[in-house]
Amino acid sequence: MKRVPSGILPLVSVDRNAGLALHRQIYDSFRAAILDGRLRPGQRIPSTRVLASEIGVSRFPVLSAYDQLLAEGYTESRVGAGTLVCASLPEQLMSARPQRTNPASVRSGPRRVADRCGLLPRRQAVPWVVPPGPFRVGQIAFDQFPHQIWLRLLARRGRAVSAETLHYGDLKGSPALRQAIANYLKVARSVRCDAEQVLVVNGSQQALEISARVLLNPGDRVWVENPSYRLARDVFTLNGCRMVPVPVDGEGLEVSAGIKACRAARAVFVTPSHQFPLGVTMSASRRLQLVDWAQNSGSWILEDDYDSEFRYESQPIASLQGLDPNSRVIYIGTFSKILFPSLRLGYLVVPPDLIERFHVMRRLMDLGMPTLSQQVLADFIDAGHYARHIRRMRVHYGENRRLLAESLDRILGGKLQLIGDEAGMHLTVMLPKGYNDEEISHRAVREGLSLWPLSRLYMKNPRQGFILGFGGVAAKEIPAAVRKLHNLLSRTEGRRAQA
Numbered sequence: 001m002k003r004v005p006s007g008i009l010p011l012v013s014v015d016r017n018a019g020l021a022l023h024r025q026i027y028d029s030f031r032a033a034i035l036d037g038r039l040r041p042g043q044r045i046p047s048t049r050v051l052a053s054e055i056g057v058s059r060f061p062v063l064s065a066y067d068q069l070l071a072e073g074y075t076e077s078r079v080g081a082g083t084l085v086c087a088s089l090p091e092q093l094m095s096a097r098p099q100r101t102n103p104a105s106v107r108s109g110p111r112r113v114a115d116r117c118g119l120l121p122r123r124q125a126v127p128w129v130v131p132p133g134p135f136r137v138g139q140i141a142f143d144q145f146p147h148q149i150w151l152r153l154l155a156r157r158g159r160a161v162s163a164e165t166l167h168y169g170d171l172k173g174s175p176a177l178r179q180a181i182a183n184y185l186k187v188a189r190s191v192r193c194d195a196e197q198v199l200v201v202n203g204s205q206q207a208l209e210i211s212a213r214v215l216l217n218p219g220d221r222v223w224v225e226n227p228s229y230r231l232a233r234d235v236f237t238l239n240g241c242r243m244v245p246v247p248v249d250g251e252g253l254e255v256s257a258g259i260k261a262c263r264a265a266r267a268v269f270v271t272p273s274h275q276f277p278l279g280v281t282m283s284a285s286r287r288l289q290l291v292d293w294a295q296n297s298g299s300w301i302l303e304d305d306y307d308s309e310f311r312y313e314s315q316p317i318a319s320l321q322g323l324d325p326n327s328r329v330i331y332i333g334t335f336s337k338i339l340f341p342s343l344r345l346g347y348l349v350v351p352p353d354l355i356e357r358f359h360v361m362r363r364l365m366d367l368g369m370p371t372l373s374q375q376v377l378a379d380f381i382d383a384g385h386y387a388r389h390i391r392r393m394r395v396h397y398g399e400n401r402r403l404l405a406e407s408l409d410r411i412l413g414g415k416l417q418l419i420g421d422e423a424g425m426h427l428t429v430m431l432p433k434g435y436n437d438e439e440i441s442h443r444a445v446r447e448g449l450s451l452w453p454l455s456r457l458y459m460k461n462p463r464q465g466f467i468l469g470f471g472g473v474a475a476k477e478i479p480a481a482v483r484k485l486h487n488l489l490s491r492t493e494g495r496r497a498q499a
């Protein structure tokens, strides 16, 4: 049986002036709660002593009501567990259930909500994100995470909680973590910053939302890479911005095409270290061109540096922020790739003159991140575990990527064109002409494969292909998964030949 919360006090109302005996009122309240499902089968109900004290009556009416519920089969008592709602209610009791009336929204049709709700497409369940099988994008190698170390640090901090650590934490992020992030970014990513400029947030997504609220007005135009990260686009849409898709080639964002399309754009969203999803690295000359454009047109650069630590053919490429002498870059980073996404910790590095505005905006969105996880993460970084974990994962993911590229080549014989650099946790492949990636992705789910269709990430001129995550797949499963992909494509070819 599914576990249900127990010992929670249901709303039992007693009114001494109601002209109805107290035990009857208590009985009625429980009966109604059981029949309409508020109290679920197997759920423990409070002891007579607790309930009597909570509702301010003596134990006698409560005992009497409980006896009656027991006698009629609504509850049962179990040694050691107290009184529980009966696991299976008899038929005749079920027929006493009140008829469910339609909720108000169904009776009256769609109800009025803010216009901005209409700006975003309705949430569609995309099947390829659900199975944790081969090629799910963003999946980390769970079994490689140093759980024991993490748990030890967590236990140590957990034992040392105080009134202060349980109170609201620093809205900007815990000072120790901000310092640890600044130290890391300066050395490993050539970011120009001190801890004051670092703001700890709930992942890149929140970083983007805060940035858009601080920097952009409705109607402002924003360059976005075409193709690009969907959730970033949703932020701009919701903030009323107009997006200008800018093509990406082997050197990253085509800055001159952006200038031609809209020189006066207020901002650009870029993933220069490892373009999402195509995987290319922005060249030095494009970086300088972008920084120049931002300075000349008074625009902001939102740099999403989501997985730059993982490069397998060379050293990680320095951040764009570190190249910019004009403080026009808002640098965004996340722990979702290196550690794990449910940690929900990321950060922003903000130019000094904007720090105050970012803090004010952030306070409206939430009151800071949980202190305990920030402390544990700061300890993890300061003790050198973070750097060690990155080094280990670079080897692990690098091997997965090599094996995936080799299997694609050997099994598919060059049918799919691999693009992008040897980096990150995903590899993007282009389909030959005539294939429909989304159609294949739907069929792949039935085979246990998660193939993210590339065409979905374009705003215009979509190309067909797949984004293949290799982070969460075991090396020994890769060739078999590629064979499945091969079979899927062969069947698609067969169908096309018959049509």
Ligand SMILES: Cc1ncc(COP(=O)(O)O)c(C=O)c1O
Binding pocket: 138, 202, 203, 204, 205, 206, 229, 271, 276, 304, 306, 333, 334, 335, 336, 341, 345, 346
């Ligand atoms: C381009 C890009 N940026 C950022 C993220 C991470 O977002 P978050 O930090 O909100 O988990 C992802 C996750 O898949 C991503 O693909």
